[in-house]
Amino acid sequence: MATLIALVVLAAASADGRGFVTTRGGAFYADGAEYTFVGANYWYGSLIGLERDRGRGIERLRRELDFLKNNGVTNLRLLGGAEGSGPINDVTRVGPPLQPRQGEFDETVLNGLDVVLHEMGKRRMRAVIFLSNNWEWSGGFQQYLIWNKVVNESLLTRKPDWDELRDIVAKFYSCEPCKADYRKQAELIIKRKNKISGKNYVDDPTIMAWEIANEPRPMRSFANADYRSWLSQTSAMIKSLDQRHLVTIGHEGWIGTQDMKLFETVHADSNVDYLTIHIWPKNWGWFAPGKMEAEYPAIAAETEKYIADNAAVAERLSKPLVIEEFGLPRDGQSFDPSSKTTVRDAYYGLVLAKVGSGVVKGANFWAFGGTARPKSGQTFWRAGDEYMGDPPMEEQGLNTVFDSDRTTWRVIKKYSGRSRRVR
Secondary structure, three states, rough: HHHHHHHHHHHOOOOOOEHHHOEEOEEEEOOOEOOEEEEEEEEEHHOHHHOOOOOOOOOHHHHHHHHHOOOOOEEEEEEEEOOOOOOOEEEOOOOOOOEEEEEOOOOOHHHEEEHHHHHHHOOOEEEEEEEEOOOHHHOOOHHHOOOOOOOOOOOOOOOOOOHHHHHHHHHHHHHHHHHHHHHHHHHHHHHOOOOOOOOEEEHOOOEEEEOOOEEEOOOOOHHHHHHHHHHHHHHHHHHHHHHEEEEOOOOOOHHHOOOOOHHHHHOOOOOOOOOEEEEEEOOOOOOOOOOOOHHHHHHHHHHHHHHHHHHHHHHHHHOOOEEEEEOOOOOOOOOOOOOHHHHHHHHHHHHOOOOOOOEEEEEEEEEEOOOOOOOOOOOOOOOOOOOOOOOOOOOOOOOOEEOOHHHHHHHHHHHHOOOOOOO
């Protein structure tokens, strides 16, 4: 058995001697040892290297990566590329876009992904790259539907309500040209050669996994069969292009499907290497507005149950589980970086303590904001502002962890010290 394991590790090693992350028996492995991690969502890390102002761009990126590494954060979740530009659902989307117009790609935008992967590689960090988005803030599935005239262009400047949004996005899974457009972008990213390191992405162990999309939901039960089929076809497509990296869906857990069985079915696919869950107590109504502090015991209980319920699926499938998004607002739901984070710190401790327990092998908090700060008197992001953890449709500072949040970083560093760092 020891010989077999050694051969697996050798086969997974890169040309520079660093191993790719693999899975076995409900665990991750890298460089001959089990790999567990405390990570962060740093979706804009693939964009800030494109800034012409070096202070806002490459210099900021390097400082922030050093800060993260020094605090034990070695795994980062990144955006692969945005689709379209301008408003969508009356929200200014992030960019610059990789696919500004249908089927037309600005490959210079991937220079930003090259930069962050190269800098992460120097620091022996790992990346998970999501290839599209269920939500509007980077274009995502809605943009494909608009391009293919499945839904009306009025959605660029009109915000739908929740029921209409579900009706809209559910159509993606039966839209063949939409799925073809997605595939073109995914293939472009996966087949990329890093212009800085000279490595093909498929040969770079800095990349831990390709993620099909950020939070892909069927949205409506009528889409379930098409949803399941698309995830299976897409994971197989990614594996056909790249057999060395892991593939995951980008799932929220059973809440994302409203069906535990469907959650288990899509992750049982042999081309899906591990499970993910996201946990959003505020968005999911686990506490009443303005009652976060008073109702924290209920939040903690719901979180424990949600992790346990989804972990049971991972155990049945004998695959690792990553809690790849979780967060809470600051005390009093303030957006001010100087306000306290007492409840958030307790919550981070609760979640991060799960890493290494059973099939839970990693956790990425949402989200790292680094040195950026909200602008006084301005609630939402505007084009030209520095990126932080909160996407444009959310209040800036809502869930972001800034580099100045000392008490939160003490919690993160405590639990990152318990995880096995990549050597």
